[in-house]
Amino acid sequence: MTLKDQFRFVRQNMKKNKLRIFMTVLATAIGCTFLIVLASVGFGLHQSIVKETLADRVVTEISVHSAPDDEGNYSRPGEEDIRYLESLEGVKAVTRRQNLMQAPKFSFKDYETEQQATIAHMPSEVKAGFELSKGELPSEENEIIVGYHFQEQLRKKSAETESQQENQPNKAEHYEGSLIGKSIDMTVKKVIDGEEKTRTIPLIISGIGEAPSREWMKDQNIYISESILKQVESFTNTPKGMIDPEGQKHNLEKDFSGYDEVKVYTESLEDVKPVTDQIEREGYSTYSVLKEMDQINMIFTIMKAGLILIGTIAVLIASIGIYNTMTMAVTERAPDIGIMKAIGANPKTIKRIFLLESSYIGLIGAVVGTILAYVISAIVNFGLPLIIESAFQEQLPKSLKFSSIPLSLVLIAVGICLLVTIISGVRPAKRATKIDILKAMRREV
Amino acid sequence: MIKVKHVSHHFEMGKKGRKTVLPVLHDLSFEIHKGEIVAIAGKSGSGKSTLLNLISGFIRPVEGEIWIEGTKVTDLNESQFADFRLEHIGFIFQNFQLIPSMTAYENIELPLILKGLDVKARKKKTEETLEKVGLGQFGDHYPSELSGGQQQRVSIARALVSNPPLILADEPTGSLDSDTESELLDFIKQLNEELGITFLIITHDEEVASIGNRTIVVKDGQMVQGG
Known part of the structure; x- marks a missing residue:
């Protein structure tokens, strides 16, 4: 079975229960958005502090004390x-x-x-x-x-x-x-x-x-x-x-x-x-901007890793939804799987179709989540300084950026999202391959 | 074509720890030659459907060997047997076993998709087969929109589409009225004569069994006639 046909199957199957798929994609997207927006605060502050630190400083300068x-x-x-x-x-x-x-x-x-x-x-x-x-x-x-x-x-x-x-x-x-x-x-x-x-x-x-x-x-x-x-x-x-x-x-x-x-x-x-x-x-004893940058970078790397880890929990919660959706899909489609296996569908093909489906949900969720994260990030960067300035009557530095989403963060988030969704689809997909042909055809599964 | 050698089978029934063994087939041996139509007849519970499931690879015999087209299929694992079925065996089931969310065309096309054929070749083959079973204008219909006879024709078309040398039919007329039944039997005969396809038909109906070159009668898990 070609990959193109497997995708066609996946799309056909997903159309059968649009609302359930929509809710699952939404949960994944929210998880992904949460992960990106949360980590983007770390990236934004890091960027602002680095910018502030390097402003008007000669990076090749070393003070010897x-x-x-x-x-x-x-x-x-x-x-x-x-x-x-x-x-x-x-x-x-x-x-x-x-x-x-x-x-x-x-x-x-x-x-x-x-x-x-x-x-x-x-x-x-x-x-x-x-x-x-x-x-x-x-x-x-x-x-x-x-x-x-x-x-x-x-x-x-x-x-x-x-x-x-x-x-x-x-x-x-x-x-x-x-x-x-x-x-x-x-x-x-x-x-x-x-x-x-x-x-x-x-x-x-x-x-x-x-x-x-x-x-x-x-x-x-x-x-x-x-x-x-x-x-x-x-x-x-x-x-x-x-x-x-x-x-x-x-x-x-x-x-x-x-x-x-x-x-x-x-x-x-x-x-x-x-x-x-x-x-x-x-x-x-010496001091240089580069040395200061090393320390700043190290602190922010730890902070960003921590934020990504917390954000991953949201994606993990969304993965429960994917697991549930995929398990229900396997149960619902058991008779069809039985027929397909009877006429010669390889168990590996069946497994691949279900894994593709869960990855597809994960991918759509990640893409929607990323777009949503960019929108939220832009709103935060525009709106938060205005709120803070009007609420606390304090002028914030112009270079301060609350949220920044570099490509690396998007890749990390999409990677985590895909990995988690694929893993959550593995068990239902395995279950699909184990379906007994005779029981499935008798509608006993 | 098919060699069944000393095949025995039993089912384990009941809960774990308190299981009872129910013998179904006992030391069955026979051979079916290429181009034959062979009917396996017997009363309900005689073990004829179990025999078909063993030949299909849906279940594995406790003892004995089964050879199909020179391959010892009892040695194949699940994945290998699936590939073997796709290449060598077509199936006709009593209650048609069509996928309800797919049109007649899509149901027939399914084995070709599983084989990985390209769209153009698939289209040609599927349309030809639809015509062959007399359902040219019903391709876009879903199984629920077709009569029992038409559904069985779709099922036959799906079995035929990949040109298998062997078709296994389990009570193929079980869900049909008498007119449609004789129409279907004529069609099976025609396919056998024109394409040389070997048919193994499980039935408890004497009329169905009569279209075969020979009939193997199974009683209480043992062969009593036709080996």
């Missing part, structure tokens, strides 16, 4: 560590930054602001991808680079207090002209015996950094050179310009040497893992 010394004590990474990190295969650049341990006052004409200054190694920053929107990199020791939004912070001396209170920069109050090549004064202070003393260091802005990729991100940094730091240190007589009213003696070498922030940039995404592994083997 501390390095052990000969005695096993952890300290900040120093020059030797930088040289080691730069020597690794697959490393494109190693940026290192130190923070000035006070916020100097920057004054330009009638404008001024207090900002944190960062001592950056510009060649490695540029190698890592730092770009300027205006001007050029510093060539003299007193030249600095400012962040894209630094200018917004330069406010008129009289307007500062009012503006700070409102915490919103007023356009009319901050400097609007070009800063490139302009001289700006950095005033640092120190406290000796309760008395505050200041020193002004004249600087020249040589370049302005590029705007961050997202509108809401602000780059107000000021990048100064190592020699400017030395000038500050010679004035304060403390490491990194720290204001120390107590006048404590600090162990410069031990407590403050090294870099506050060291970042390794790899040549490609594939290099991140081997480079991270190698750095960690040397005893450094």
Whole structure:
């Protein structure tokens, strides 16, 4: 018997009891929809969190936090560590930054602001991808680079207090002209015996950094050179310009040497893992987006598997309906099966017809269930944020997606649905092959 | 064509643990040659229907061997016997055994579908056979829309359609009136003469038995005449 004829038989048989078949398909479809929609929440949240995590992040960046010394004590990474990190295969650049341990006052004409200054190694920053929107990199020791939004912070001396209170920069109050090549004064202070003393260091802005990729991100940094730091240190007589009213003696070498922030940039995404592994083997502790992603992915994989498992229970419940439908079909058709067997139908053919029927129910249920799941998913993604926003008066992130149905989820759900329905049809199909020809023809089954 | 060698059969009756054995056939042996019409006659309960069911493979003998067309069918498993029936044996039953949800055409076509013939070949064969049994215009009728004689003709057409060398008929006239009965017997004779089909007919009716080349009479599970 050809497969085409078997399908014809199945369709003919299904037409005999349309309502029962419809209800069974409906139960299977609901089970499949439940499975997909439930798991789609896991997929949707995973996608949203990954998107949120990766937004504005450099995936080839590895932060290196501390390095052990000969005695096993952890300290900040120093020059030797930088040289080691730069020597690794697959490393494109190693940026290192130190923070000035006070916020100097920057004054330009009638404008001024207090900002944190960062001592950056510009060649490695540029190698890592730092770009300027205006001007050029510093060539003299007193030249600095400012962040894209630094200018917004330069406010008129009289307007500062009012503006700070409102915490919103007023356009009319901050400097609007070009800063490139302009001289700006950095005033640092120190406290000796309760008395505050200041020193002004004249600087020249040589370049302005590029705007961050997202509108809401602000780059107000000021990048100064190592020699400017030395000038500050010679004035304060403390490491990194720290204001120390107590006048404590600090162990410069031990407590403050090294870099506050060291970042390794790899040549490609594939290099991140081997480079991270190698750095960690040397005893450094590292952090990278990829490492964070591994953890996120693992948690969500477990969550998704759990949701699929719970959803499968719904399909299993639907399979009871299929088992019932198929058992009734076998009982009802027993005389016909008896006749078919008598005239030469192979038991395997009989079994195949019934298995095809249960798979057919499962397939239709899975297809209908998948379409239904997509509709529900779209409604949830559209409607739920509106409900939450109106009920709780909270603005949800635009990238947040409650439900996402990737092709892999559809394939998993359809696979589970088909498997469960085929299994539930096996016993009735086997029963059909065992029907006694004589009893069936006498209508005794 | 058919060789029955020392076949014995009994049924186990009653509940498990308290079963009683009911002997039905005892050491039966006979042979049927190609192209013969052989009637197996006997009273009700003599074991003639059991004999037909054993030859059909619907039940298996407790003892003995059955050979059909050189194949020891008693050695075949259920699946092999089903394939053997499809190729070599046609059936005519007392109460026709047509599938009620299928039209006359579809009932006749069924053995060809099981054989895996393509649609075109099936259509040609089925239409030819419908014509042969004189039901050309009744193809679209369901069994319930046909008379007893017409239903039996559909049953015969289904047995004939795959050209089997042997047709087993169990009380083929049992549900028919006398006019239709003689019409059917003439038709069987005609098929035997024209196509050389071997017929084994189970009957308790002497008139039916008379169309056979010979009659095997079974009484109390033993052959008393015609072997």
